[in-house]
Structures are given as structure tokens and as C-alpha cells.
Amino acid sequence: MVVIGGASALQREVEELLQFVYLAPVAIARLDEHGEVEMLNPKAVQLLEALHIDSGRADGATILEAFSAEACRAWRASDGRVGEVIPGLRCSVTRPQGDLIHLLLRVVRPDPRCTMLTIEDITVTVEQERELGRQRQRLAIALEHIRGFGVAMLDQAGTVTEWNASIGRLLGEAEETLVGSPLLDWQADDADGPGEAASFSHVASGVARDGWCQLQAPWRRSDGSVLWGDCMVSPLVDTDGTIDGYVAVIRDATDQRLQSQQLINEALTDPLTGLFNRRGLQKRLSAPKRRATDPLGPRTWVMVDIDHFKRVNDTYGHDGGDAVLKAVAHALQQEVRDGDTLARLGGEEFVLAIPESSVDVGASIAEVLRRRVEALTIGMAERTVHVTASFGVAVQAPGEDWTLALERADAALYRAKGEGRNRVVLSP
Amino acid sequence: MLAHQSPTFEAPDVIARLGGDLDQLTFGVVEMNEACEVLRYNRAESVKSGLPPERVVGRHFFRAVAPCTNNVRVAGRFEQATLDETIAYTFALRMKPVPVTLRMLRNAANDHMYLLVRWS
Numbered sequence: 001m002v003v004i005g006g007a008s009a010l011q012r013e014v015e016e017l018l019q020f021v022y023l024a025p026v027a028i029a030r031l032d033e034h035g036e037v038e039m040l041n042p043k044a045v046q047l048l049e050a051l052h053i054d055s056g057r058a059d060g061a062t063i064l065e066a067f068s069a070e071a072c073r074a075w076r077a078s079d080g081r082v083g084e085v086i087p088g089l090r091c092s093v094t095r096p097q098g099d100l101i102h103l104l105l106r107v108v109r110p111d112p113r114c115t116m117l118t119i120e121d122i123t124v125t126v127e128q129e130r131e132l133g134r135q136r137q138r139l140a141i142a143l144e145h146i147r148g149f150g151v152a153m154l155d156q157a158g159t160v161t162e163w164n165a166s167i168g169r170l171l172g173e174a175e176e177t178l179v180g181s182p183l184l185d186w187q188a189d190d191a192d193g194p195g196e197a198a199s200f201s202h203v204a205s206g207v208a209r210d211g212w213c214q215l216q217a218p219w220r221r222s223d224g225s226v227l228w229g230d231c232m233v234s235p236l237v238d239t240d241g242t243i244d245g246y247v248a249v250i251r252d253a254t255d256q257r258l259q260s261q262q263l264i265n266e267a268l269t270d271p272l273t274g275l276f277n278r279r280g281l282q283k284r285l286s287a288p289k290r291r292a293t294d295p296l297g298p299r300t301w302v303m304v305d306i307d308h309f310k311r312v313n314d315t316y317g318h319d320g321g322d323a324v325l326k327a328v329a330h331a332l333q334q335e336v337r338d339g340d341t342l343a344r345l346g347g348e349e350f351v352l353a354i355p356e357s358s359v360d361v362g363a364s365i366a367e368v369l370r371r372r373v374e375a376l377t378i379g380m381a382e383r384t385v386h387v388t389a390s391f392g393v394a395v396q397a398p399g400e401d402w403t404l405a406l407e408r409a410d411a412a413l414y415r416a417k418g419e420g421r422n423r424v425v426l427s428p
Numbered sequence: 429m430l431a432h433q434s435p436t437f438e439a440p441d442v443i444a445r446l447g448g449d450l451d452q453l454t455f456g457v458v459e460m461n462e463a464c465e466v467l468r469y470n471r472a473e474s475v476k477s478g479l480p481p482e483r484v485v486g487r488h489f490f491r492a493v494a495p496c497t498n499n500v501r502v503a504g505r506f507e508q509a510t511l512d513e514t515i516a517y518t519f520a521l522r523m524k525p526v527p528v529t530l531r532m533l534r535n536a537a538n539d540h541m542y543l544l545v546r547w548s
Contacts, residue, residue: 014478015479015483018479018522021523022477022479022495039523042520043496044496044520046496046499054518055518055525056517056526057518096501097500
């Protein structure tokens with residue numbers, strides 16, 4: 001009996017409790033051991049109505065059946081056992097007013113004599129999840145279709161956790177191969193000097209300092225080729241400000257790289273013969289050591305000058321001169337071994353740098369070259385031309401600037417010219 | 429006085445008869461203003477729900493007192509200017525599913541809205 005006006009403390013607490021359960025936004029019901037509804041709150045009445053159930057008459061089986069056949073099966077199969085019967089099951093129902101709502105059912109039997117059941121309206125959550133799913137899908141489609149860009153999600157250690165198909169195409173790898181491997185493992189050795197082959201801690205500290213980190217690096221492709229990629233690494237920041245992981249965007253810069261490489265090559269190469277020009281020679285000699293076999297020590301220098309080249313030009317014109325230059329360059333190239341550098345210094349003058357500091361070796365190579373040039377038969381406009389060349393050889397002393405050695409080789413060449421041409425002269 | 433004669437649940441002119449002491453009635457009466465705020469909550473309803481009027485009066489009935497009625501079948505009906513409709517319904521009175529008969533009343537002459545509750 002409710003005492004109106006003079007409620008006791010206990011009575012007030014009961015009223016509080018009643019109101020608390022009346023207004024609970026989750027449906028709660030209790031079934032007895034026969035599955036009859038013993039207790040339920042107003043939200044239960046409301047949600048059961050959405051399931052087209054008259055909560056005044058329905059028993060537990062009816063409610064679960066209305067929720068889903070699966071729920072009812074699980075309930076029956078539990079056969080009075082104590083514990084969780086249905087840890088969470090979703091269903092979608094159309095309410096009498098025609099809109100679709102999503103419900104989450106939980107069933108637990110704390111005691112053989114009673115079953116507690118909660119139903120939650122998770123329509124908003126489901127809609128949010130779906131919207132999120134749609135966004136993810138749109139993003140996935142966008143990422144799937146972008147070409148030339150790859151996106152990878154990395155954990156804190158730089159290991160790939162996810163990446164889009166585009167990056168798989170860039171590297172020619174399947175997702176299974178890529179996920180779980182450190183991103184930087186896919187860096188290739190830099191073919192153009194000591195690369196920045198960065199460690200991930202270097203990247204991470206760059207990101208921590210600047211908010212991002214950019215790497216220009218070669219990447220290994222599954223077919224063995226190299227992809228030049230600009231890689232931008234940005235942090236994924238958690239709500240509390242800590243870095244939870246990283247996102248890496250790799251842009252395929254191979255074409256640009258090739259173009260700029262080509263421009264560089266053009267600037268360093270003699271277009272007529274394809275040999276290094278003077279700048280190319282300098283660049284090559286100043287390039288850092290890349291391989292253990294690369295020569296760093298003193299070289300032997302062989303200066304080459306085609307004899308009476310002015311006469312060839314005067315007789316056969318510039319086209320004739322060019323043909324002779326190409327033929328001689330080609331002949332000299334036949335003797336070039338790995339590590340040697342052959343350049344056209346200008347006019348009819350060539351130089352060969354040999355990574356040996358032996359005047360005998362230099363002299364014998366120069367002699368082979370001299371014979372090759374002498375033996376050339378250069379065809380032009382129904383005629384053939386024969387040329388010779390003079391050679392000056394100098395050995396670079398340890399620690400000596402190579403330009404000085406070149407000057408001495410040039411002086412020796414001058415003597416060869418003076419001594420009648422078509423000969424090899426060694427610098428003292 | 430007509431208004432002081434105990435009206436029956438089904439009385440066609442029940443609104444006119446609800447001016448007096450509602451606590452004598454054997455069925456529940458919830459009187460609300462147009463904003464759905466409870467003005468009167470009679471004794472019969474109070475006993476059944478377990479909530480004294482002071483916990484209910486002034487609150488939005490459909491949202492803060494009886495959320496099970498916040499649907500098209502009950503709250504939705506009160507959007508009409510005149511209403512006299514009786515339906516079978518279920519209340520969770522003190523957490524027991526209780527089949528009830530609801531009579532929903534609203535009359536253009538009176539700004540107030542009434543929900544009469546008879547339990548079987």
C-alpha cells in the first residue's frame with residue numbers, strides 16, 4: 001500500500017527504485033523457470049510492441065521467437081543451464097509505424113529459476129556503424145582506384161597492418177606478403193650512391209619532431225625492378241595525443257626520377273659518341289665509392305688524340321669527322337673494362353682512366369688501342385677512310401690530384417705527336 | 429452537481445465530470461496539459477504504479493513517467509485536437525505486465541488531455 005504524504009524512508013527508496021527502472025532506456029524482463037514473463041519494465045513493453053508482441057500475454061519463448069528463430073533455439077538448447085544463454089544477438093524489425101529499428105538481445109540465466117533478458121534499441125549505433133562502414137568502403141574504393149599512390153597503415157614499430165590494393169600494384173606484391181612486414185624492409189639498395197636506407201626509429205623521430213617525415217627511396221618490386229617512391233609518413237594520433245601508429249603514402253616517382261636522371265645523363269654525356277664528357281668524367285671521379293670493387297686509388301691515364309683530324313674534316317666535311325669520331329670512340333670502348341672510365345674531352349681528344357697504377361699495363365693497353373684505331377676501316381659515301389691516333393700515358397702518383405696526372409699524360413701525347421704520331425709515349 | 433458525481437470509465441461526458449476529487453475513482457486518471465506535463469495523477473493510478481503524485485506531477489508523462497506509452501498508439505494519438513479512443517494495452521505496473529484498457533481523451537473545449545486506465 002502506498003502511503004501518500006507521509007512516506008517512510010524505505011518507501012521513498014522503493015519509489016526511487018521504481019522510477020529508476022520505469023525510466024531505464026533498456027528493456028529488462030525476468031522470466032520464471034517455466035519461461036513466463038514475471039517482470040518487465042516500460043521500455044520492454046515498448047520494444048516488445050515493436051516486435052509485434054503483446055507483452056501482457058506473451059511468454060519468454062514467444063518473445064525470443066519474435067526476436068529471431070536463432071534466439072529461440074539458443075534459449076531452448078540452453079535447457080535450464082545457468083549462465084549466459086545469448087551474449088548478444090542483433091535483429092532488425094519494422095515497427096508498427098513502419099520504420100526499421102535494430103535491437104540487441106542478451107539473455108542470461110543467473111539461477112535455474114529465473115532468466116534475465118535485456119533488449120536494447122541500437123538503431124543509432126547500427127546507423128553509425130553503417131555510415132562508418134560506407135565511409136570505409138568509399139575510402140577503400142577510392143584507394144583501390146588511385147594509381148601511382150599507395151597507402152599503408154603502420155603500427156608503432158613501422159610494421160604494415162593494412163594497405164590498399166594500389167600499393168600492392170605499385171610493388172607487385174600481394175597483401176598477405178606485405179601485411180606484417182616492416183615497411184622499410186621493402187626499401188631497395190640505392191643504386192645511385194649510399195642511399196638514405198632509413199631505419200624506422202629515424203622516421204619516427206622525424207615524425208615526432210616535425211609532425212611528418214618524407215623519404216625519397218627506391219622500393220623493391222616483386223619482379224626485381226626498383227620503384228622510386230616519395231614516401232610521406234604521418235602519425236595517427238590517439239585521442240590522448242599519443243602516436244598510435246602511422247600512415248605512409250607512397251607516390252610513384254619513377255618517371256620523374258627517370259626524367260631527371262636522363263637530364264643528368266644528358267648533361268654528363270657527349271651526345272655524338274655516348275661517352276662521358278669532361279663534366280661526366282669529373283662527376284664520375286668525384287662520386288663516392290659505391291662498391292668494394294670501385295677504384296679509389298691512383299689510376300693510369302691514357303690521353304688519345306686522332307692524328308690529322310683537321311684533314312678528315314676538311315676532306316669529308318663535318319659528317320665525315322663525326323663518323324670518324326664515332327668509329328674511334330667505338331674502337332676505344334672495346335677495350336674498356338669494368339672500373340675503367342672513357343671520356344671524350346672535346347674535339348678529337350679522348351681519355352681513358354684505368355684503375356691500375358702500372359705504367360706497363362697502361363702502355364700495353366694504349367698499344368692495343370693504337371692498333372685498334374689503326375685497323376679501323378671507316379666507310380663513308382662510297383669511300384673508306386683510315387685514321388691513326390697518338391697516345392700519352394701517365395701514372396697518377398699516390399695522393400696526386402688526377403688533373404696533374406692528366407696534364408702529364410697530355411704532355412706525353414704532345415711528344416707522341418712531335419715524334420711522328422701513331423705511337424704511344426710514356427710520361428717519365 | 430454533475431461534476432461531483434462519480435463518472436464511470438465509459439461515460440461519454442467523462443471529461444466534464446473529472447473536475448472533482450479523482451482519488452475516489454476506481455480507475456486511474458492522468459490529467460496532462462498540452463505540453464504532456466502531468467497536472468493530476470489520481471490515487472488509483474498512483475497505487476498501481478507505486479509512484480505518489482509528487483513524483484509524477486509536472487513531468488512529461490510519455491517521456492519521464494510512462495515511457496511505454498511514448499509511441500504512436502498512445503502518445504501519438506494525443507496529437508489530435510479532439511480524441512476519444514479506447515484501446516487494449518499493457519502496462520508495466522511495478523514491473524508486472526498488466527493488461528489495461530486505456531481511454532484517451534482530448535476535447536477542443538478543454539486544453540487538458542486525459543488518460544484513463546482500467547486494469548482487468
